[in-house]
Amino acid sequence: MLSAIREIGRLVVEQVINPAQSSGGKIITIVLDEANAALQEVGIEDFDPEKANRYLHTDRGSKGNAPAPFAPLTEAKKTLNKIRTWLSGCEKVIPKTAADCDLVNTINRALGLDDPILKAVDAAAGLLQKKDRKFLTVKLEGGKTFLGDYEVFRKAVAYFADRKAEKSCSTGCACSICGKIQEKVSARTLVYGFDTDDKPGFIAGGFDKTQNWRNIPVCSECRTFLTQGRKFIDSRLNFKFYGLNHCLIPQLLVGNADVLEDIINILSDSHKSVSLRHRIKRRLTDDENEILEFLSGSKDNMTLNFLFLQKSKSAERITLLIEDVFPSRIRAIFEARDHVDSVFSETYNFGKIRTFFSKSDPEKRSNDLNKYFLEIVDAVFRGKWIDFSFLTRFHMDVIRRGLVKDEYFAFRVGSVNLTV
Incomplete structure (x- = not known):
C-alpha cells in the first residue's frame, strides 16, 4: 500500500497529475x-x-x-x-x-x-x-x-521535517519503499498516525528506539512522495461508506504507467468527476461520488486498495485494509448485485447489510457493530465465505426488537432476503 501511495505522490510532485485541491480560505x-x-x-x-x-x-x-x-x-x-x-x-x-x-x-x-x-x-x-x-x-x-x-x-x-525521523537512522541501507540503497534512511514515514515509536511492541532491535529505523526504513525522497500522496488521496480519493470513511488507492501491476495516470486524473479532475457521476447508475454505497462501476470496466493490470481509518485527535488506527482487489472482482460483485435486483425487483447495496450491523442497541450513541460490518465488506471484496448463522443472529435481533415494539418491520424482512 505504501508503495502505491508513493507512486501517486511522485506523480503529484512531477506534476503529471493535478495536485490535491485545497479547501480554500x-x-x-x-x-x-x-x-x-x-x-x-x-x-x-x-x-x-x-x-x-x-x-x-x-x-x-x-x-x-x-x-x-x-x-x-x-x-x-x-x-x-x-x-x-x-x-x-x-x-x-x-x-x-x-x-x-x-x-x-x-x-x-x-x-x-x-x-x-x-x-x-x-x-x-x-x-x-x-x-x-x-x-x-x-x-x-x-x-x-x-x-x-x-x-x-x-x-x-x-x-x-527530517529531524524527528532522524532520531533513529542509519546509512548505506535499503529503503523499504523504493528498495534502493540510500545514503541515509530513517525511522517512520511520518505520514499516517498509526506509524509510531511510542510503544515497545512497535520497535525492532530489542525495544531500542535507536534501532526503530529497522521497522520501516524510509529515505527522504520517499517520505516526500508519501506526504504528497497522502495529501492527494485525502482530498481526491476519499469516500463515504455508511458512516465510515475510506480511501481508494489504485496501484499499477504491469503495463504502461500512463494507465494509472489517466485513471487518477479522471478521478481527481472535478469536471470529469461530475460527468462521471451522471453516467454512473449503479452504486454499492451511499456516496454519490462512488466510482466503483467506472473502475470495474478497467483491465486487471491494476489493483485497488481500500483503506478504512479511525481517527482520534492525532492518532489513527487501521480498522480495515482490503488489498489487491482486481477490477474483475468489482465486476463480479456488480453482476451478483444485478442478479439479486432482478430476482427481488429491488435495488441492492451495502445499506441493506448496514441495517443489521450498525448498533446492537438503538439507544447507543455510536455504532458498536462496525467491526462485524467491515468483516462482511472484507469478505465480499475478497470472495470469502460468510457463516450463515452469523448473519441470521443479527437479522433476528433487529426483527425481534421491531416485533416487541410493534414497529413496522416488513422492510427489514425484505432486507434479510436480499442479504442472504
Missing part, C-alpha cells in the same frame, strides 16, 4: 517593507493552492502549538508567536552565512514590535466571515515575496 499577510525591517501593512488574499510551496504550507506542520511559518489563525498573539518561534528556530539550524543570518534577524526584530501588528491582524480578521478558514503568514520586500521564495527557509522546513 483567506490569508492574512503581515507585509514588511522593502528592507524587511518594519511593518508596511497587513493585507488579505485568497489561498492559492499553486503557491503552497511559496507559503511553506504543510498540513501537519501547522497543527496544534507547533511552530510554523504558515499557520491557521486562532488568536492573533498565539499564531504570531508560532511564526516567530519558527523563525527563531531557523537561526539555530541555517548555515552561518552573513546574508542569511542578517535576513532572519531583521525579520525577527520587525515582528518583535508586535502591538501594531496584532491590532492590524485583528482588524483584518474582523473583515472576514466567521466561516472562512483564516491563515497567517509573512510577506517580505514590500509584499513581493513569501518566506518560501528563500532557499534558507526551504532548507529549514526540510530540516525540521
Whole structure:
C-alpha cells in the first residue's frame, strides 16, 4: 500500500497529475517593507493552492502549538508567536552565512514590535466571515515575496521535517519503499498516525528506539512522495461508506504507467468527476461520488486498495485494509448485485447489510457493530465465505426488537432476503 501511495505522490510532485485541491480560505499577510525591517501593512488574499510551496504550507506542520511559518489563525498573539518561534528556530539550524543570518534577524526584530501588528491582524480578521478558514503568514520586500521564495527557509522546513525521523537512522541501507540503497534512511514515514515509536511492541532491535529505523526504513525522497500522496488521496480519493470513511488507492501491476495516470486524473479532475457521476447508475454505497462501476470496466493490470481509518485527535488506527482487489472482482460483485435486483425487483447495496450491523442497541450513541460490518465488506471484496448463522443472529435481533415494539418491520424482512 505504501508503495502505491508513493507512486501517486511522485506523480503529484512531477506534476503529471493535478495536485490535491485545497479547501480554500483567506490569508492574512503581515507585509514588511522593502528592507524587511518594519511593518508596511497587513493585507488579505485568497489561498492559492499553486503557491503552497511559496507559503511553506504543510498540513501537519501547522497543527496544534507547533511552530510554523504558515499557520491557521486562532488568536492573533498565539499564531504570531508560532511564526516567530519558527523563525527563531531557523537561526539555530541555517548555515552561518552573513546574508542569511542578517535576513532572519531583521525579520525577527520587525515582528518583535508586535502591538501594531496584532491590532492590524485583528482588524483584518474582523473583515472576514466567521466561516472562512483564516491563515497567517509573512510577506517580505514590500509584499513581493513569501518566506518560501528563500532557499534558507526551504532548507529549514526540510530540516525540521527530517529531524524527528532522524532520531533513529542509519546509512548505506535499503529503503523499504523504493528498495534502493540510500545514503541515509530513517525511522517512520511520518505520514499516517498509526506509524509510531511510542510503544515497545512497535520497535525492532530489542525495544531500542535507536534501532526503530529497522521497522520501516524510509529515505527522504520517499517520505516526500508519501506526504504528497497522502495529501492527494485525502482530498481526491476519499469516500463515504455508511458512516465510515475510506480511501481508494489504485496501484499499477504491469503495463504502461500512463494507465494509472489517466485513471487518477479522471478521478481527481472535478469536471470529469461530475460527468462521471451522471453516467454512473449503479452504486454499492451511499456516496454519490462512488466510482466503483467506472473502475470495474478497467483491465486487471491494476489493483485497488481500500483503506478504512479511525481517527482520534492525532492518532489513527487501521480498522480495515482490503488489498489487491482486481477490477474483475468489482465486476463480479456488480453482476451478483444485478442478479439479486432482478430476482427481488429491488435495488441492492451495502445499506441493506448496514441495517443489521450498525448498533446492537438503538439507544447507543455510536455504532458498536462496525467491526462485524467491515468483516462482511472484507469478505465480499475478497470472495470469502460468510457463516450463515452469523448473519441470521443479527437479522433476528433487529426483527425481534421491531416485533416487541410493534414497529413496522416488513422492510427489514425484505432486507434479510436480499442479504442472504
